[in-house]
Amino acid sequence: xxxxxxxxxxxxxxxxxxxxxxxxxxxxxxxxxxxxMAILDMPTDAEKARALIGSAVVFxxxxxxxxxxxxxxxxxxxxxxxxxxxxxxxxxxxxxLFVTGNVILAIVERxxxxxxxxxxxxxxxxxxRRNVRAKLQQMEEPELSDQTLQNGDDPPPHExxxxxxxxxx
Numbered sequence: 392x393x394x395x396x397x398x399x400x401x402x403x404x405x406x407x408x409x410x411x412x413x414x415x416x417x418x419x420x421x422x423x424x425x426x427x428m429a430i431l432d433m434p435t436d437a438e439k440a441r442a443l444i445g446s447a448v449v450f451x452x453x454x455x456x457x458x459x460x461x462x463x464x465x466x467x468x469x470x471x472x473x474x475x476x477x478x479x480x481x482x483x484x485x486x487x488l489f490v491t492g493n494v495i496l497a498i499v500e501r502x503x504x505x506x507x508x509x510x511x512x513x514x515x516x517x518x519x520r521r522n523v524r525a526k527l528q529q530m531e532e533p534e535l536s537d538q539t540l541q542n543g544d545d546p547p548p549h550e551x552x553x554x555x556x557x558x559x560x
Contacts, residue, residue, distance in 0.1 A: 475519070
């Protein structure tokens with residue numbers, strides 16, 4: 392299984408900064424343009440007004456998320472968990488929104504393959520908390536090196552505590 396939470400290195404970070412800058416420069420002005428259009432000339436047709444407001448929300452969220460990740464990459468800060476740029480609740484929330492939108496679109500378009508194609512991305516977003524916990528546990532566990540055992544040092548105590556007199560391994 393690929394390690395989605397591993398370090399990406401300098402080239403990956405620079406590429407992410409470039410892509411997030413481009414997406415922020417695209418989504419931000421588009422959001423502002425849609426909002427200006429809605430303020431200056433709100434359509435009288437309810438369906439067009441809903442589409443305009445809906446697209447403003449989508450572009451606003453994308454612009455905000457892109458800007459947030461860009462700033463965090465530039466400042467070199469991570470979320471409280473120490474692994475991701477975005478908080479886990481944010482990733483999970485958008486995973487649920489993504490799968491909900493795909494299911495609705497698949498029903499409307501009568502295309503069940505749409506859900507099957509996006510299910511892996513949705514599942515990775517929804518279950519990111521489990522992956523972060525496993526990665527944090529992996530980082531905290533001291534590894535037994537061959538050198539430690541060759542030096543004659545005792546291995547660390549068993550996790551369940553010391554053995555009783557009548558217990559054996």
